[in-house]
Amino acid sequence: MPGVTTGEPETPATLGRPRDPDLEQAILDATVEVILQRGYSATKLDEIARRAGTGKAAIYRRWASKTDLVIAAAQSLQAEVTLPDEGSLRDDLLVCVRHYVTPTARAALVLANVLNEMPHDDDVREAAIASIARPAAQALRTVIDRWIAGGAVDPAVPAGLVASIVPSMAFHRVALLRQGLDEETAVALVDSVLLPALGVATPRPACDA
Amino acid sequence: MPGVTTGEPETPATLGRPRDPDLEQAILDATVEVILQRGYSATKLDEIARRAGTGKAAIYRRWASKTDLVIAAAQSLQAEVTLPDEGSLRDDLLVCVRHYVTPTARAALVLANVLNEMPHDDDVREAAIASIARPAAQALRTVIDRWIAGGAVDPAVPAGLVASIVPSMAFHRVALLRQGLDEETAVALVDSVLLPALGVATPRPACDA
DNA sequence: ATTTTACGGGACCACCGAGTACCGTAAGAG
DNA sequence: CTCTTACGGTACTCGGTGGTCCCGTAAAAT
Numbered sequence: 001m002p003g004v005t006t007g008e009p010e011t012p013a014t015l016g017r018p019r020d021p022d023l024e025q026a027i028l029d030a031t032v033e034v035i036l037q038r039g040y041s042a043t044k045l046d047e048i049a050r051r052a053g054t055g056k057a058a059i060y061r062r063w064a065s066k067t068d069l070v071i072a073a074a075q076s077l078q079a080e081v082t083l084p085d086e087g088s089l090r091d092d093l094l095v096c097v098r099h100y101v102t103p104t105a106r107a108a109l110v111l112a113n114v115l116n117e118m119p120h121d122d123d124v125r126e127a128a129i130a131s132i133a134r135p136a137a138q139a140l141r142t143v144i145d146r147w148i149a150g151g152a153v154d155p156a157v158p159a160g161l162v163a164s165i166v167p168s169m170a171f172h173r174v175a176l177l178r179q180g181l182d183e184e185t186a187v188a189l190v191d192s193v194l195l196p197a198l199g200v201a202t203p204r205p206a207c208d209a
Numbered sequence: 210m211p212g213v214t215t216g217e218p219e220t221p222a223t224l225g226r227p228r229d230p231d232l233e234q235a236i237l238d239a240t241v242e243v244i245l246q247r248g249y250s251a252t253k254l255d256e257i258a259r260r261a262g263t264g265k266a267a268i269y270r271r272w273a274s275k276t277d278l279v280i281a282a283a284q285s286l287q288a289e290v291t292l293p294d295e296g297s298l299r300d301d302l303l304v305c306v307r308h309y310v311t312p313t314a315r316a317a318l319v320l321a322n323v324l325n326e327m328p329h330d331d332d333v334r335e336a337a338i339a340s341i342a343r344p345a346a347q348a349l350r351t352v353i354d355r356w357i358a359g360g361a362v363d364p365a366v367p368a369g370l371v372a373s374i375v376p377s378m379a380f381h382r383v384a385l386l387r388q389g390l391d392e393e394t395a396v397a398l399v400d401s402v403l404l405p406a407l408g409v410a411t412p413r414p415a416c417d418a
Numbered sequence: 419a420t421t422t423t424a425c426g427g428g429a430c431c432a433c434c435g436a437g438t439a440c441c442g443t444a445a446g447a448g
Numbered sequence: 449c450t451c452t453t454a455c456g457g458t459a460c461t462c463g464g465t466g467g468t469c470c471c472g473t474a475a476a477a478t
Contacts, residue, residue: 016423017475023425041250044465055426056467066466112384129385158397164381165374165402172377175321175384176338185370192367193374196405225453226445232455253435264456265437275436
């Protein structure tokens with residue numbers, strides 16, 4: 001019962017009218033929109049169908065349940081995360097942090113809406129986190145580790161902790177304050193928090209030298 | 210309609226059997242427990258009543274709706290927040306940050322569960338945030354501002370941003386990772402993130418001097 | 419042309435949970 | 449003792465929604 005249908009149901013189906021190739025994405029998009037606007041529990045399949053310009057039958061032909069649909073919708077938001085390799089630590093960080101700036105943050109909002117509201121199902125939780133939260137967070141972590149390996153950052157800094165600051169802030173703002181990170185805050189975060197924590201003085205000369 | 214019953218319903222009632230003075234708290238406690246365990250939408254009034262050892266009638270005699278009950282339960286968690294005044298910035302920060310360490314974090318979990326799941330009602334959201342999240346966050350902010358005023362911290366640091374780091378991390382961990390802040394992480398946060406961001410070098414000599 | 423499967427959409431069912439009503443009983447005030 | 453209100457508990461109403469069925473139609477293969 002709690003099994004999560006990861007792929008498509010079954011039939012390869014070479015016979016008969018083929019499925020509308022665009023409809024699947026339209027349904028997923030509609031799902032995301034409704035979740036964003038109403039929250040998970042107030043998300044009704046009828047509304048999703050209506051917004052996707054289709055019927056519930058078409059939805060259930062693709063996913064076995066509302067839960068499966070929502071998981072798929074969450075996964076469809078999986079952002080392209082490119083590991084930055086600008087010349088400087090600061091620029092690398094900026095690129096990573098920009099993943100969290102407003103437009104991209106749609107995904108985080110979906111995550112926030114789905115997470116706690118979802119019938120406490122660990123599969124769902126895991127799927128949502130893995131597809132939405134993890135990639136961007138991992139990029140940040142990797143960048144920091146790389147600069148530590150390069151010797152530019154003191155290996156003694158708790159990289160995991162520092163790497164989790166921005167994801168946390170982004171999630172917090174979006175979930176509680178209902179506003180994504182703006183560019184300005186993102187830059188401030190890098191210059192006034194991350195770099196100092198990484199032992200790199202930029203914003204102000206912290207030393208009297 | 211969307212009005213939130215802040216106080217008790219109406220009757221002062223000097224006549225007849227008085228209300229059980231303990232029952233109210235028992236119901237609130239049960240509510241918190243169920244929310245913690247099941248999440249908001251899976252929280253059924255029947256279960257709350259059962260756990261509180263009472264009936265639904267007794268609940269509805271005190272609160273007009275499930276929403277009102279949940280708000281009251283959230284407010285009942287309002288922690289005592291004492292503005293610390295140890296001798297040092299570090300110690301003040303530690304006191305503040307400890308508000309977020311595990312046991313206290315129960316409140317945050319309730320917040321997380323209630324927030325996104327709650328029928329998108331801004332009153333509810335506001336009430337929950339104000340009673341649970343704000344006090345501790347405000348304390349942190351005040352402490353930082355005070356040390357800036359005292360001249361120990363550069364006024365150029367974005368106090369609001371820095372003050373929001375710990376609340377964000379706490380919320381993030383509790384909402385996503387299902388684990389509160391532990392003491393160890395809290396200390397690391399102060400020493401390796403907050404203090405550096407505030408321009409106070411402690412963990413490592415950031416200067417070559 | 420026939421078969422097969424998808425389509426949009428309407429009707430429907432089954433279940434679940436908030437809220438209500440009412441029971442017999444307990445505990446105060448007068 | 450009587451009146452009034454709270455108590456624990458059960459049974460009920462009733463609206464909402466996930467999920468199913470089925471319709472007439474559309475689009476592909478044979």
